[in-house]
Amino acid sequence: MDFGERTLSTEVLYRGKVLDLHVDQVELPGGRVTSREAVRHSPAVAIVAVEGNDIYLVRQFRHAVGDFILEIPAGIVESGETPLQTAAREIQEEIAMKAENLEEIGRIYTSPGFSDEEIVLFWAEGLSPSRLPADDDEFIQVEKVPLSQVWSMIDDGVIKDGKTIVALYRMALKGKIAYH
Known part of the structure; x- marks a missing residue:
C-alpha cells in the first residue's frame, strides 16, 4: 500500500528571508483530505x-x-x-x-x-x-x-x-x- 500524501493545494501564509510558512491541503491514503503546516526553509x-x-x-x-x-x-x-x-x-x-x-x-x-x-x-x-x-x-x-x-x-x-x-x-x- 502507498502511504504517501498528495498535495491538493498550497496557501502561503508568510514569506520571509530564510523561510516561508505554507498550509497545504493533502489527500491521505484512503482518500481523506486534511491540512498540513509546513515551514519551507532555505538549505x-x-x-x-x-x-x-x-x-x-x-x-x-x-x-x-x-x-x-x-x-x-x-x-x-x-x-x-x-x-x-x-x-x-x-x-x-x-x-x-x-x-x-x-x-x-x-x-x-x-x-x-x-x-x-x-x-x-x-x-x-x-x-x-x-x-x-x-x-x-x-x-x-x-x-x-x-x-x-x-x-x-x-x-x-x-x-x-x-x-x-x-x-x-x-x-x-x-x-x-x-x-x-
Missing part, C-alpha cells in the same frame, strides 16, 4: 572545523530559543551558491579560517515533521587564517575547544545544538575524531 550548511586536537565552535544568541548557543559554524546557502561554496564562505566569515579541504560528510533534516530544512554537513581540514567580513546581523564569539571536552559538553547540556551533535558523532563514527 544550509554546517562545518566541523578541526585544527590539531581542537575544534572551532561559535557562540551566538539565537532569538528563537532566547539564549546563547554553542555550535559549529553554519549558514544559509545563498542564491547562486553551492553548499560547498557556502561552507567555504561561512568558515571565513565566522571563524576567520580557510580550509585546504572541505569534504561533505552527510545531510540531515532538522525537523521533518514540519520543516523541509536540510543541512549539508562538512568536514574542514588544512585550516589557515583567512577572514571575510561577518554578516552585519551576526554577533559571534569564536571558541577553540579541545576535542576531548566536547563529549562531556554534550552530556552536560552545554552543547545542545542538534546539527553540532549529529556532525560530531558522524565524524567520530568515521574515525576522524575520537569519541571519549
Whole structure:
C-alpha cells in the first residue's frame, strides 16, 4: 500500500528571508483530505572545523530559543551558491579560517515533521587564517575547544545544538575524531 500524501493545494501564509510558512491541503491514503503546516526553509550548511586536537565552535544568541548557543559554524546557502561554496564562505566569515579541504560528510533534516530544512554537513581540514567580513546581523564569539571536552559538553547540556551533535558523532563514527 502507498502511504504517501498528495498535495491538493498550497496557501502561503508568510514569506520571509530564510523561510516561508505554507498550509497545504493533502489527500491521505484512503482518500481523506486534511491540512498540513509546513515551514519551507532555505538549505544550509554546517562545518566541523578541526585544527590539531581542537575544534572551532561559535557562540551566538539565537532569538528563537532566547539564549546563547554553542555550535559549529553554519549558514544559509545563498542564491547562486553551492553548499560547498557556502561552507567555504561561512568558515571565513565566522571563524576567520580557510580550509585546504572541505569534504561533505552527510545531510540531515532538522525537523521533518514540519520543516523541509536540510543541512549539508562538512568536514574542514588544512585550516589557515583567512577572514571575510561577518554578516552585519551576526554577533559571534569564536571558541577553540579541545576535542576531548566536547563529549562531556554534550552530556552536560552545554552543547545542545542538534546539527553540532549529529556532525560530531558522524565524524567520530568515521574515525576522524575520537569519541571519549
